[in-house]
Amino acid sequence: MDFCEAFVWIERTPIAEALRTSRVLFPMVESIHLVGLALFAGPLFLTNMALLGLAMHRQPVAEFARALLPWTRGGIALLLVTGPLMFAAQATKWYDNPVFWFKMGLLTLALAFQWRVHPKVMSEAAPVRPLSAKLIGGVSLLLWISTALSAKIMEMF
Amino acid sequence: MPHGLMPLLRLCQWLQLTPVSVAIRESTWVFPILDAVHCVGIILVAGTIVIVDLRLLGLGMRRQPVSSVIAQVLPWTFFGVAFMFVTGSLLAWAEPVKLYRSPFFRWKLLFLAIAGLNALLFHYTTFSPARARVAAAVSIVSWISVIAAGRAIGYELSR
Numbered sequence: 001m002d003f004c005e006a007f008v009w010i011e012r013t014p015i016a017e018a019l020r021t022s023r024v025l026f027p028m029v030e031s032i033h034l035v036g037l038a039l040f041a042g043p044l045f046l047t048n049m050a051l052l053g054l055a056m057h058r059q060p061v062a063e064f065a066r067a068l069l070p071w072t073r074g075g076i077a078l079l080l081v082t083g084p085l086m087f088a089a090q091a092t093k094w095y096d097n098p099v100f101w102f103k104m105g106l107l108t109l110a111l112a113f114q115w116r117v118h119p120k121v122m123s124e125a126a127p128v129r130p131l132s133a134k135l136i137g138g139v140s141l142l143l144w145i146s147t148a149l150s151a152k153i154m155e156m157f
Numbered sequence: 158m159p160h161g162l163m164p165l166l167r168l169c170q171w172l173q174l175t176p177v178s179v180a181i182r183e184s185t186w187v188f189p190i191l192d193a194v195h196c197v198g199i200i201l202v203a204g205t206i207v208i209v210d211l212r213l214l215g216l217g218m219r220r221q222p223v224s225s226v227i228a229q230v231l232p233w234t235f236f237g238v239a240f241m242f243v244t245g246s247l248l249a250w251a252e253p254v255k256l257y258r259s260p261f262f263r264w265k266l267l268f269l270a271i272a273g274l275n276a277l278l279f280h281y282t283t284f285s286p287a288r289a290r291v292a293a294a295v296s297i298v299s300w301i302s303v304i305a306a307g308r309a310i311g312y313e314l315s316r
Binding site (some may be wrong): 055 | 171181183189192196197199200203205207208211216218219221225229230233264301304308309312
């Protein structure tokens with residue numbers, strides 16, 4: 001089974017078919033995706049603005065970033081469940097869309113950065129240097145904004 | 158439908174023929190760009206206000222007093238509201254007649270009004286902790302509804 005056949009197979013699964021035939025299922029999944037995005041992006045945006053020195057001055061960034069961690073993780077979980085569902089509904093369409101692959105590349109980078117680099121700012125024992133903090137905040141903002149915008153652009157292709 | 162009885166519809170029909178409306182509707186890029194910025198704006202509004210709501214519910218940022226969370230987060234919510242409102246008005250200007258006929262658009266406006274009034278009421282009156290929790294729950298539910306109704310408008314109109 002080559003790559004494209006896998007996409008055809010995904011599109012034929014009962015879940016994917018249900019998402020295509022139902023009038024309400026897809027918009028519901030997309031709404032949950034956006035709610036997950038809000039839950040994740042709100043705190044992340046403010047954390048990154050705090051790292052850049054532009055927001056949340058009344059407590060250490062590490063404290064703010066950790067205070068909402070269960071919720072941002074919940075937000076990511078919602079995104080990672082609903083995203084693949086929306087993809088499955090139209091898998092072959094996305095296969096032919098270059099912006100989709102671009103978005104997946106960006107998403108992989110953003111997630112890797114979020115998992116490996118970003119947590120450094122949450123350490124109260126070893127605070128990051130101010131310059132590294134600015135760099136981490138800036139890169140994270142750029143990665144996630146590009147990911148979100150490419151999601152919008154890929155719908156137009 | 159007698160025309161004289163539908164002033165709102167006539168206003169929408171008039172708006173739809175204005176040059177700005179035609180220009181947004183007929184351009185390839187303006188409408189999707191406005192749509193993208195509108196989405197980012199709503200995400201920013203809902204994503205920041207939820208931090209205040211979670212604090213009121215005692216579910217996040219408990220080390221900071223409520224007033225401190227509000228003072229730090231709310232300016233960013235208003236920043237998002239500005240984006241959401243400007244782009245939302247332009248998007249509505251582009252297709253007012255469709256939106257006039259869309260039940261989900263009315264739901265969206267209703268939930269926006271509930272979210273806004275709830276916030277104003279909370280801001281300008283004194284709330285007991287229990288009532289603050291109710292306000293937080295109302296806020297969360299109404300923003301989720303705004304997002305869901307907004308998505309529904311897209312699918313409703315494309316059919």
